[in-house]
Amino acid sequence: MSSRRKTLAVLAVAGLALAGCSSSGGTSNSTSGSGSGGASGETITVGSIHPLTGALAGAGQLMQDATEMAAADINAAGGIKGLSGAQLKIASGDSQGKAETGQSEAQRLTQSGAVALVGTYQSDVTKNVASVAERSQVPLVIDVAVDDSILAQGYKYSFRIQPNATGMGTSGADDLAGIGEQGGSPIKTVSYIHIQGAFGDSVFTAFKKEAEAKGITIAKEVAYDSGSLNDAATQVAQAAAPKPDAIVVTGYYPDSLLIAKSIAALKPDVKAVYGIANGGFDDDSFPGAAGAAGNGLLSANYHYDATSARVKDIRTRFEAKYGKPMETAAMLSYQAVEVVAAGLDKSGSKDPKKLRDAISALELSDPLLAFDGPIKFDETGQNTNATVIVMQIQGGKVEQVYPQKFKTVDLKFPAKPGAS
Amino acid sequence: MTVDQSARRTTVTTTGGTGSQRQYLVLGVVVLLLALLPLVLPEERQGVAVRTLIFAILAVSWNVMSGYGGMFSFGHAAFFGIGAYVDAYLLVDHGISPWVAMVVGAAAAALFGVATAYASLRYKLAGAYFALATFAFAQMLLLLVSNLSSLRGTEGYNVPILSESSWSKIQFPQGDSRYYWIPLGLLAIAVAVKIALVNSRAGQFVVAARDDATAAEALGIPVMRYRLLAVAISSAIAAVAGVYYVQYYLFVGPDNAFGGSVSIEAIVPAVIGGVGTIWGPLVGAAIVGPLSELTSTLLRNPPAALAFLEGKAGLDVITYAVLLIAIVIFLPRGVYGSLKARFGR
Numbered sequence: 001m002s003s004r005r006k007t008l009a010v011l012a013v014a015g016l017a018l019a020g021c022s023s024s025g026g027t028s029n030s031t032s033g034s035g036s037g038g039a040s041g042e043t044i045t046v047g048s049i050h051p052l053t054g055a056l057a058g059a060g061q062l063m064q065d066a067t068e069m070a071a072a073d074i075n076a077a078g079g080i081k082g083l084s085g086a087q088l089k090i091a092s093g094d095s096q097g098k099a100e101t102g103q104s105e106a107q108r109l110t111q112s113g114a115v116a117l118v119g120t121y122q123s124d125v126t127k128n129v130a131s132v133a134e135r136s137q138v139p140l141v142i143d144v145a146v147d148d149s150i151l152a153q154g155y156k157y158s159f160r161i162q163p164n165a166t167g168m169g170t171s172g173a174d175d176l177a178g179i180g181e182q183g184g185s186p187i188k189t190v191s192y193i194h195i196q197g198a199f200g201d202s203v204f205t206a207f208k209k210e211a212e213a214k215g216i217t218i219a220k221e222v223a224y225d226s227g228s229l230n231d232a233a234t235q236v237a238q239a240a241a242p243k244p245d246a247i248v249v250t251g252y253y254p255d256s257l258l259i260a261k262s263i264a265a266l267k268p269d270v271k272a273v274y275g276i277a278n279g280g281f282d283d284d285s286f287p288g289a290a291g292a293a294g295n296g297l298l299s300a301n302y303h304y305d306a307t308s309a310r311v312k313d314i315r316t317r318f319e320a321k322y323g324k325p326m327e328t329a330a331m332l333s334y335q336a337v338e339v340v341a342a343g344l345d346k347s348g349s350k351d352p353k354k355l356r357d358a359i360s361a362l363e364l365s366d367p368l369l370a371f372d373g374p375i376k377f378d379e380t381g382q383n384t385n386a387t388v389i390v391m392q393i394q395g396g397k398v399e400q401v402y403p404q405k406f407k408t409v410d411l412k413f414p415a416k417p418g419a420s
Numbered sequence: 421m422t423v424d425q426s427a428r429r430t431t432v433t434t435t436g437g438t439g440s441q442r443q444y445l446v447l448g449v450v451v452l453l454l455a456l457l458p459l460v461l462p463e464e465r466q467g468v469a470v471r472t473l474i475f476a477i478l479a480v481s482w483n484v485m486s487g488y489g490g491m492f493s494f495g496h497a498a499f500f501g502i503g504a505y506v507d508a509y510l511l512v513d514h515g516i517s518p519w520v521a522m523v524v525g526a527a528a529a530a531l532f533g534v535a536t537a538y539a540s541l542r543y544k545l546a547g548a549y550f551a552l553a554t555f556a557f558a559q560m561l562l563l564l565v566s567n568l569s570s571l572r573g574t575e576g577y578n579v580p581i582l583s584e585s586s587w588s589k590i591q592f593p594q595g596d597s598r599y600y601w602i603p604l605g606l607l608a609i610a611v612a613v614k615i616a617l618v619n620s621r622a623g624q625f626v627v628a629a630r631d632d633a634t635a636a637e638a639l640g641i642p643v644m645r646y647r648l649l650a651v652a653i654s655s656a657i658a659a660v661a662g663v664y665y666v667q668y669y670l671f672v673g674p675d676n677a678f679g680g681s682v683s684i685e686a687i688v689p690a691v692i693g694g695v696g697t698i699w700g701p702l703v704g705a706a707i708v709g710p711l712s713e714l715t716s717t718l719l720r721n722p723p724a725a726l727a728f729l730e731g732k733a734g735l736d737v738i739t740y741a742v743l744l745i746a747i748v749i750f751l752p753r754g755v756y757g758s759l760k761a762r763f764g765r
Contacts, residue, residue: 094716099676100669104467111464111595124673127578131670134581135594153578197566197574 042086044350046071046340047093047109048333049119049129054097059329060121063143064092065322066330067118069314070337082345088337095120099128106132115344115352116141118336121329123147123198130158138352139359141339143332146277147198151380157356159377161335162302162369163386165199165277169206171388172276172300176246177214179298179390179402183413185271187246191220191239193232193259194250203250203277219244229255232262240268247417249275256280257289263417264293271414275299282391282398284325294393296415298401301388304331305370306400306408314368328369335368339375370406440619443698447615450702451608458597465713466595470668472709473603474661478682479689479701480610481657486687487696488618489650490630491537494551495558496686498536499529499655501677503662505565508577508672517588522663526656533655534648541647555683562678576673579666590667603664607702610657615698617653626650658686688740692747694757703756708740715739 048067051060071088079085091114093105102125106117110132117133117140120126126145133140134155142150142160146168151158163171180187192207194200200223208218219242222235229235236259239247247270249259256278263273273296275281281299290297304326305311314334318326326334339359344350347358364375373385390402394409401411461469478500486492506525510516540553566574585592592598617623625646628636637643666672676682693704751758 096712098681099671099673100471100665103669103671104471107467107594108464124576124671124675127576128669128671131578131581132594147575149575149578153580155581199574201573 042083043089044080044083044086044344045089045091045109045112045114046337047106047114047117047119048090048337049093049095049102049105049109049117049125050121050333051097051125052092052094056097056121059327060095060097062322062324062327062330063119063121063333064090066318066326066333067092067337069318069321070334070341073314074337074341080341080344082348083350086344086350088341090337093119095122095125095129097122097125099124102126103128103132107136110136110138114138115350115355116340118143118333118340120145123150126150130155133157136352137356139340139343139356141336141359143336144329148202149198151382155381157381159339159359159381159383161332161339161367161375161383161386163388164382165202166206167382167386168277168301168388169203169208170210172203172248172274173207173210173214173216175300175388175390175402176211176248176272176274177216179272179411179413180245182402182411185414187216187271189217189219189242189244190246190248190274191222191242191244192218192248192250193222193224193235193239194248195252195255196223196225199277200250207248207276224251224255229258232258233266235259236262236266236268240266240270243268244270246270246272246274249273249281250277252279253283253286254280257286260290260293260297260417264290267417270417273297273415273417275301276388277301281393282328284327284398287393287396287398290393293417294396296412296417297393298413298415299391299398301391302328302332302386303370303389303391303400304328304368305406307370307406308366308368310366311368331368335375338368339364370400440615443615443619444612446699447608447611451604454604455601458600463595466600468710468713469600470603472705473600473607474665474668475685475689475709476702476705477603477607477610477661477664478658478686479693479705480607480614481654481661482686483690483695483697483701484614484617484657485533485651485654487690487700488614488623488630489626489647489654491541491647491651492547492551493554493654493683494687495554495556495683496658497678497680497682498554498558498561499533499658500662500665500682500686501558501561501565501674502529502532502655503659504666504672504677505571505577505662506659507663507666508579509571511589511666512577512579518590518663518667519588522660525659525663529655529659529662530652533651537648537651538644541644555680558678558680558683562674565678566674574674576671576676577666579670581670590664599668603668606660606664610660611698611702613653613657617650618698622646622649688744690754692743692754694754694760697754697757697760700754700756704754707743707755711739711743 048064050063051057052064067090071090075087079087091109093109095102095105102120106129116138120129121144123145126142127150130140130150134157140158146165148164148166151160176187192204194204220239222238224235249256257280278299280286281297282301287294315326342362342364343355343359347354360377367375370389371385372387375383376385378384389400389406391398392401399409400406482493482496503525506528507518507521510521511518536557540550545553565571582591625641628641629643629646633643689704689708690701692707694700753761
């Protein structure tokens, strides 16, 4: 082997390693056998698309497991009653975290007979899958994907259970104002640290609008690029400089962890550190990872309803079966299958078009997430009652604290960052 | 970087008038046979076939610059992405047909390719340094596009879905065979351009510059000019692949246009098939394209003997890596290149 040939080989293999890191290939999906052999003999296939390999495989696999569990639960309870007990079967697709793979998986699933799709966890993959759903006229129930623009295309076949970015920013501002008043120490000024890009920008814009209407001023906006954030001290110092009443943070898990640690180190004099649509603060593993830096952090986000007995039962069984706690993302996947099942039950038909109409007219009470009301979609496909609740890390655990009806423990406010 | 010794021999032997006629003939037959594929392929496999064709075009493009031109590109995503973004911008924001975008995108990518390659070659970047420079240019575009709100930043573009078929907007009902035939036609044109280049005088100069730039220079060949020619042709072809990508997937964002994995998808089929050969990239794409689909089908419903594989992730990346290493060791000229050396003249 000549040295040039070696260079080529090394570059190519290095490249593959890179590709493996960023997206990874392969597919670990398996079609569930849980639905086969139902009482009525009829089986209805629902396609589930999640990142089962690649950087997001951990969350994706849990979401996939949740869809299987939802189908198994529905089947065990007698299947789809409106279709004389037909059984549900999940056919899984692996997006590999890549938009084009998600799309070809969606095509494969719809063309091989899935009556509906659920997925996909990432906004760009969801956009592609939504376009497939629209073109093949098969309903897509989005479990997780926050970007406003997915439903801004005027698609008729896409539905989203969780709040969108704008909704989260708006409710986040409302709740922050509410917490300040409830605690007798109103929030007047905030500094906002957020990730750059569609997600962070849109949440911030919506927050700003609502906050200003409530008399809260934005003292400082600090946007950071997640790729270059190795240490958040600069961002935190910038945010703390105007001495705001609260620091608001929107970003993914690793960034939020860095920011929390920097805040604990710099000890700015604020009443609260408050995450909105924050990927870290209310994750069950966050208190452990952050240690003392996590104490007292507040987080406004959509969340499974920890006060609901049904949710407790599902989470207990999930953890027993799969050995991992069922995070909110997986709960949304479970819920998405329930939405499809309710639609099938109501329409009494396997025809995807009729199913679509049924879902759009659905009103599903007892949602698994802490929402303002039943799951109900507006004409764009957005769940109108999707709202956020506020959580707080107390005693090393993520607890629900606001509003009153969802609280698991009392809110601690003001909550000095890092104090126990 | 001079790519390999064997490729030099292969190109020289395939040169000449009758050689090119035979190559066109082979191309015609291959394309005709491939055109029949949608008639037998189950509709839900179309996505895989189209993806394979798109990356075959990209591999052909890579091979012109890196296989024949000897300039190892690790950043072909730059050209692909330029094509994709030109298309998205013209179509979504201005309603201009993708066919126009193919021309504009190809020109823009060629311009960008020539400018960056000139800058790199001017300062005598070669081998791994040249490769890293191309990678850096692609990364630069990725960051630029992510931060430009006029190009919709990280949001990317959604191509609006039309209610009826349109040739001018390249939009058909899902699963329509035209979605397959169009990239097949584009691939045929790309290969034809490559055949024409390789058999032309200019192509001979490109190869001469690759094999020994100093000697070529001494013979009076304007090495820089012919290297830039190869870069221009290569970038233009890559841009066309990018345009079609957007038309088929109806969405483009910074990562799927300029991301590192796009550059890899350009390199891998060419290396597996055979660097510096006409047919290598096609053979490579035919192997690599369906690979992840095959492994995922295998994992989805494994036969009893392989039941332990069920639910295991990443098998196709492992297969990729093993295949690459095996080929580099046992078939150093790639699958096609080695077969040709063995059974060819």
